[in-house]
Amino acid sequence: MRQRSIATSLFLISGIWLIVALAGTAFLLSGLYSQALDTGLSETLDFHLETLVGRTLEAGDPRSDAIDLGDPRFDRPASGWYWAIRDPDGTVLNLSPSLVGMKVPVISAPFDDTSKRTAATKDDFATEIRVNEREVSVNGEKLRILVTGNLDEIFQLVDDFRSQALIVLGAVGVMLAIMSFVVARIALRPINQLRTAVERVREGESESVTGTFPREIAPLADEVNQLLNSNAQIIERARSQVGNLAHGLKTPLAVLRNEANAAPKDGLSRIVLSESDKMTQLVSTYLDRARLAARTAIVGKKADAAILVSRLARVMQKLHPDRNVEFRRPDASLPWFRGDEGDLEEMAGNLLDNACKWATKNVRVSLVADRREASPMLVVRVEDDGNGLTDEEASKVLRRGVRLDEKTPGSGLGLDIVKELVDVYGGSLQLGRSELGGLRAELRLPAARPGRN
Secondary structure (H helix, E strand, C coil), X not given: CXXXXXXXXHHHHHHHHHHHHHHHHHHHHHHHHHHHHHHHHHHHHHHHHHHHHXXXXXXXXXXXXXXXCCCHHHHCCCCCCCEEXXXXXXXXXXXXXXXXXXXXXXXXXXXXXXXXXXXXXXCCCCCEEEEEEEEEEECCEEEEEEEEEEHHHHHHHHHHHXXXXXXXXXXXXXXXXXXXXXXHHHHHHHHHHHHHHHHHHHCCCCCCCCCCXXXXXXXXXXXXXXXXXXXXXXXXXXXXXXXXXXXXXXXXXXXXXXXXXXXXXXXXXXHHHXXXXXXXXHHHHHHHXXXXXXHHCCCCXXXXXXXXXXXXXHHHHHHCCCCEEEEECCCCCCCEECCCHHHHHHHHHXXXXXXXXXXXXXXXXXXXXXXXXXXXXXXXXXXXXXXXCCHHHHHHCCCCCCCCCCCCCCCCCHHHHHHHHHHHHCCEEEEEECCCCCEEEEEEEEEECCCCC
8 A cells, every 4th residue: 555655744744733833823922912912901000090099189089070081981981991989888979971871890809908909890881891999098088999991902902913813824834834845845856866766777777776866865776776786696696506407407317318218118217217307397497487587587678569569460470371360559658568578579479379279260469558556567468269268278278288189289388488477577367258259368567668678
């Protein structure tokens, strides 16, 4: 299962962190702004309270009309800005024009050491207000003077500030997210370059990973090149050892066979001849497999399947003039075969030769690309209008040396050779019923981008 790309993961992580951080910043700034406004309101109320105390002392009579603050907010009804003077029993002696017809706000908080107290409450219009009250003595008479300020105005200012802060920080967050995405793309560009270099090796366009990489990526590129070199050396040593072993056994086996043929035909000579034939066949088989493995393991091979199969179709038409060999030309976007051209020729040639042998009249070969998987596959499809095979016969015919009809010329090894080559390349061979009525052999092989080999 393919995981999310590093760039996408970095973008998502940075995006989530930006959302959390900027939202927290917006609320933190709103809190600080609210605290600053609340402090400013308290200082304003204290100033008005001291002004009222001073003017009351100057007037000498708390009922005097000369007592006034001069702030127009205290003249507007229901403004949340009120002042009042009353005695300890609660009798109102003087009040602001804004409080006329309303109840004087009452708070129950205790007075502090400076004979002051403050609390929040609501007026008759459900407006949230802050009340600052002070107890003073004028001409021997105790008075309580209070001043209120509108808290709802502060709340509205804070809400407006928070909304604007979220909009501004949201715009900043979008710009930072775009910047993080661009930075991630630029920072990960060397990885994409390394991937392209490795893909060039896989596609057969280069024998090693080449390019200039940053200090963090360069060791990985070097390790890949060393791995490719090590793999090539291991394969070469294995092929040499298997070849040397096979060639070393051929001479003793030939001597045993010659001696067994020359000796009287008794039980021992027949056993020696039979077992030496088996050993010779095993040596040839594993020598061929070592040759195939070494040939297909070479990195950097690819072939144009369309040209090769077209040539095979013309050759088979000449070899079997009584058959109609049709080659369906693919479109220009068909990928190449990622492997040795000789191996593809051997696989496709065996399938075409079998189809021509068993067909009644028509043989059709086509090439298509299967791009449904992460790695595209090249599909070689060979069909004939012969009798075809049952499911049981289709599975049996892939076994080594199995022949369903001994009358038809051949060794029975053709499909087995194809199967071994397909296994080496990591492909597949499937047999089924053709639209022509006979057998359909479908060869699936790794694909490569078209280009020079």
